[in-house]
Amino acid sequence: MSTTLETATAARSGKGARDENFPVASHLIHPRHRGAILSFYDFVRAGDDVADHTGLSPERKLELLDGLADALTGAGPADPEAAPLKAELAARGLPPLHALELLDAFRMDARKTRYADWDELIHYCRYSAMPVGRYVLDVHGEDPARVWAASDAICAALQIVNHLQDCGKDFRDLDRVYVPQDALERHGASVAMLGEAKATPQLRAVIRELAERTLTLLDAGAVLPDLIDDLRLSLEIAAIHRLAVVLCRGLLERDPLSEKVHHGKAAFALTALGGITSTLARRPFRGRTVRAQRAGARP
Structure with a gap:
């Protein structure tokens, strides 16, 4: 079916900020x-x-x-x-750079439905996810040289967690597969397995591999809350990071085709609170973290 829509407004799905897996400009x-x-x-x-x-x-x-x-x-x-x-x-x-880069990602989505390997997927995340974090940091006046790299790692991880959670739906509804082809081949899995009601052992192995690589990204970005000057933004990112880690670990154990991986409201709140609390506890010592980051050392 092909429909002519005159404006982007006519294509709106009705989905809003409250429907996202992670907080968007919370209080x-x-x-x-x-x-x-x-x-x-x-x-x-x-x-x-x-x-x-x-x-x-x-x-x-x-x-x-x-x-x-x-x-x-x-x-x-x-x-x-x-x-x-x-x-x-x-x-x-x-x-408008960050917003325009996201439109580049959507242009990719309009033309591309498969990804060969992890590097191709990360290239997609460079346009579909990393500009979001960069924009939020720029709005707060944070130093790009200090915070962008860690933010990029977290944003890529959030994007991949979403892809893994929605891998079945994306394939069924859009014929879009973000799971890299070489990862499927390594474990003897196929794209068609994404359309099943339950993941095969081979597909579960693929998802576990990608979840483990995503946890590595989250580890690389874990320092970000301690690098941010604005306390409120620091706490927001700490909550998001903790939620992402829990979801990613869940993908190591659960099948996104047949099991719910998303947080319930109570678990969501408790997990976010854990991230906030640990960041507040470290806040008096953030100067040491910033100095280490400037020196190029791991804090």
């Missing part, structure tokens, strides 16, 4: 920054909904994504999906 974030983050989220969600729309051709998806980009930069007509973020960027003197 830990200072009110003066929440609007900038939520406008970014809404713009990105509009682009993501275009890329995931099953009634649009790849060519039409690219046209709508280009329209969002032009509206954001002023190169084309205004768009209600871009206007709030455009205003926030202008007010803060920030460039």
Whole structure:
């Protein structure tokens, strides 16, 4: 089926910030920054909904994504999906780079449905996930040289956790497979196994391998809360990091095709609180961590 939609708004799925696996501008974030983050989220969600729309051709998806980009930069007509973020960027003197990079990821989604190896997947995350963390850090005025690398690791990990949790749904609904082909081949698994009601032992082995690699990314990013100047943002990221670690460990044991991997509300709150508490306990000693990071040593 092919449908002509005139604007990105018509492609909206209805999904919002509260439907995400991880907090989006929770009340830990200072009110003066929440609007900038939520406008970014809404713009990105509009682009993501275009890329995931099953009634649009790849060519039409690219046209709508280009329209969002032009509206954001002023190169084309205004768009209600871009206007709030455009205003926030202008007010803060920030460039549209991070949002435009996310649109590049959605263009990939419109044209690409398979990934050969881990490096290809990380390249996708460079555009689909890392700009999110970079934007939030820039909004808070954090030093990119100090925080971007750790943020990139966490953001890539969050993206891959989402991919693994949704691997069956992505395959069934979109014929999109983020699980690298070489990992499937190493364990004797196939793409078709993603369409089953329950993962085979071979596919479970693939998911465990990818979850272990993702835990390595989370380990690399664990230092980020201690590098951030803004306390409230530090606590938000600490909560997200802890939630991601728990989800990733869950993927080592549970089958995302047949079992729930997502947090329940109570577990979500307790896990996030654990991350916040441990970060607060370390806060008096963060100067040592920052100095070690500047010296290029592992804190």
